[in-house]
Amino acid sequence: MEQILELLNNNKMAEIRKLITEENPVDIAEFCEELSREQCLKLFRILPKDISADVFSYLSIEKQQEIIEGITDSELKFIIDEMYLDDAVDVVEEMPANLVDRILRNSSVSTRKLINQFLNYPENSAGSVMTVEYIALKNSFTVGEALEYIKKSGIDSASYDTCYVIDPKRMLIGNISFKSLVFYDDVLEIVDVMETNIVSTTTTTDQENVAELFRKYDLTSMPVVDTEERLVGIITIDDIVDVIDQENTEDFQKMAAISPSDEEYLKESVFSLAKHRILWLLILMISATFTGHIIRRYEDVLQSVVVLAAFIPMLMDTGGNAGSQSATLIIRGIALGEISLKDIWKIIWKEFRVSFLVGLALSLINFGRIVVFERVNAQVAMVVSASLFITVVLAKVVGGVLPVVAKGCKMDPAIMASPLITTIVDAGALTVYFGLSTYFLHIPVNV
C-alpha cells in the first residue's frame, strides 16, 4: 500500500490500477480512510467498476459522503445499483437529506422501490437485516432449467450455496443446495429433489430471535417471508455476526448502567456520551439515599462504636461483587437461551449453596484478619463477619433471582446487573450490620 501511496503522489494512475486489483476491497477501503479528500476521490475513480462498489460499502460514512459529493450522477447510479441492497439502505439511512435525494434520483426504479420498502421495516427486525440478493427457482423448473436460470441471472447474485424454490405466488415451498443441483440429472423436476424441511422467519421478527435460530440449527442462511408467506429476502450468517456483536454491546452497556448506543466510542460526541450515562447514574445516586437513611438512623451506634464505620466499604463492596457475579452468570445464561423463568427454584437453591460456601470462607478469613491485623475486639469482629456472611448469601440469591424475574415480566434481564443489585444489596447489608451491632454490642438506639 505504501507503493500505491507513492504512485498516487506521482499521479501514476495506470500503474496503480494494475496493482490495486490484487488487493482485498476491505484493505483498499482502509487505505482510502487515510487519504485526503482529493487523493481518495482520485484513487476511487480509477478503481475497476466491479471493485469500486465493494470498496464503497466498506468506507466510513464520512468518506462515503465525500465520494458521493465528488462523483458524477452516472458513477453514483452505477455504485448504488451494484451494491448489495442492504448496504445501499445503510448508506441511505446515514446520509444527509440532500444526498439521499440525489441517491434515490440516481437509482433504478426497482432499487428505489426496494430501498423505500427496507426503510419501513422496524429497527432490528429480520426485514432490516435481510438481503434481497438470493436465488429463487420456480417450482416448474427442471434441474437443467434451474441451472440455466442461475447462469443467466448472474453467478455473483448470492455467495451462499442454498437456492430457494417458490410457487407462482412466490410462496416459499422448498430449498436445494447449488452443489447437489449441479450433480443431479438435468431432466429431474426441482420439486422432486428439493428439501421441504425449512427453518424460515418473518420480516418483523426481532433480530435477536433470528440469531437464536441460526445458533440452534447451525444455519448459514435463512429465508425471510412476509405476512402472506411470500419469500422476500434471506438473512446470511455474516450479518448475524454483526447482530450478535450489536446485541452483546447492548448487553454490556445496559449491565454497566448506560443507555444503549450504536455509535463507536471514539466517534460518539462528548455530549451524547454524557446523555447516555447520566440517567442511570442519577437514578442510582438517588436510590443510594436509602442506604444513607439507614446510616442516619443508626448514627448513635456509629457514635458509640465509631470503628464500625471502617467496615462499611468492605461490606458494601463484597456484597456488590458477590451479587453481580451471580447476576452476570444468570443474565448471560438467559441471553444464550440456557436459562428461563422455570429454572428459578433451581437457581435459588444453587445460589444458596454457592453463597453458603463462599460466604463462610470469606467471613472466616475476614474474622481472622481483623482480629489479628486490625486489632479489633472479637465481639466486633464477630458482628462484622456474621454480617458479611449474611450479606454474601443475600446478595447472591437476590443477584440470581432478579434477572430471571425481569425476564418473566418481559423486561430486559440486563437491567438487573451489578449497579442495581449493588444498590439493593447495600441497603440490606447495612440493615443487617447495624441490626447485629445493636443486638450483640448492646448499644441503645434512639429511633
Add this chain to the structure above:
Amino acid sequence: MEQILELLNNNKMAEIRKLITEENPVDIAEFCEELSREQCLKLFRILPKDISADVFSYLSIEKQQEIIEGITDSELKFIIDEMYLDDAVDVVEEMPANLVDRILRNSSVSTRKLINQFLNYPENSAGSVMTVEYIALKNSFTVGEALEYIKKSGIDSASYDTCYVIDPKRMLIGNISFKSLVFYDDVLEIVDVMETNIVSTTTTTDQENVAELFRKYDLTSMPVVDTEERLVGIITIDDIVDVIDQENTEDFQKMAAISPSDEEYLKESVFSLAKHRILWLLILMISATFTGHIIRRYEDVLQSVVVLAAFIPMLMDTGGNAGSQSATLIIRGIALGEISLKDIWKIIWKEFRVSFLVGLALSLINFGRIVVFERVNAQVAMVVSASLFITVVLAKVVGGVLPVVAKGCKMDPAIMASPLITTIVDAGALTVYFGLSTYFLHIPVNV
C-alpha cells in the same frame, strides 16, 4: 413430536421411521434429550444411517455417553466416521477414558490419526476449531477435472462454496468459488481462473484473532495452514459464531470478577461455581481494607460530624458506577478492535469532558436534594457535592484509562472492570471526602 412419542410408547417403529425423516436433526436431538435411556436408544437405532450421525453430534454429552454404551462397535464406527471431524474430536474430549478407548479402537486409521492430531492443538487455537471437510483441488486440474473430482469426492464434503487450490506439496496457492467453477469452460486451467488474494491463518493463531479477520473481511470460511504453509483445514463462520459467543461469555465473567468457565450455569456444580468466584471476591475484600483504613484514620472527623457517614454509600456507589460505565465502553471497544493503546490521550480528554458534564449535573442535583430534603447545613452539603464531582471525574478517567493500560501491558482489559475500578475509586473518593471535610468544616484531625 408428540405423535412420535405415542408411537414410541406403542412400539410402532416403522411408522416413526417414516415420520422422523421429515424432522430437522436438531429437533430430533432435542426430543431425544427428554426421553429415558431405553427409549432414546430405541429411537436412535431406527434412525436412517445418514441422519443418526447428525443427530448424535447435537446431543448432550450425557446422552452421547448413554448411546455409545448402548450401541454395537460397528454402529459406533459408522457414527464416528460419518461425523464432522471437529464434532468427533469434541466427543472424544468430553468422554471418560474407557469410552475414548472404544471410540478410537472403532474409528478408521485416518480418522484416528486426525483425532489425535486435533487433540494436540492448543486450546482456543485456530487448529482446535477448524474442520478437515473441505474441497482441495490440485493445481494441475482443468475446470472439468476439478468438477469431476468434486463429484467423486462426495458433494456433502463441504457446505460452503469455496474450493481451495493446492500445489503438489499441499501448499495453498489459491481459491475459487464452486459457482464460478460450474460456469467456466471445462477446458480452462484451474490456475488461470482461481483467485490468489486469500486471507488465511495458521493452526496456532488464537481463535479471537481469527474471529477478528472474519469480521474485518466479511468472510464465510477461511483456510488454515500449518507452519510449512500446507493447507490442513478450514474454519467456517458457523464455528466463528460459537467462538464469538464463548469469548463474550468469558468477557462478561471476567468483568464480573469471575474466573472464566466454559460450563453452562445450570450444569456446573456448586463447588465449581464457588471455586470460580471466591478468588476475586477475596482479593477485592482485602483491597477494600485500604478504604477501611482511610475511614479509621479520619475517625475523629466522623465522631465530630457523624452525619458525614450517611453520604459514604452514595459517594462510593456513584463513583463505582461512573467508573464502570467508562471501563465497560473502553473494554468493549478494545474487544471489537475499535480502540487501541494509541488512543489513550483521546480517551483521557474525552472522559474528562464527559465526566465534567455528568459530575456537574449530579453534584448540583445532589446539593439541592440534601439541603432541601435531608435538611443538612449548606456547608456540609457543599463538601458532599464537591467530593461527588471530584469522585465522578476521577472515576471516569481512571475507568477509561486502566483497560487501555492493561491492553498495553498485554493483560486482559476485561480484568479492569467495575469490581477493581470500584475498589480503586472508593479509596480515592473517601480520601477526597475526608480531606475536604477537614479543610472546610475545620475539624482537627489527630494523625
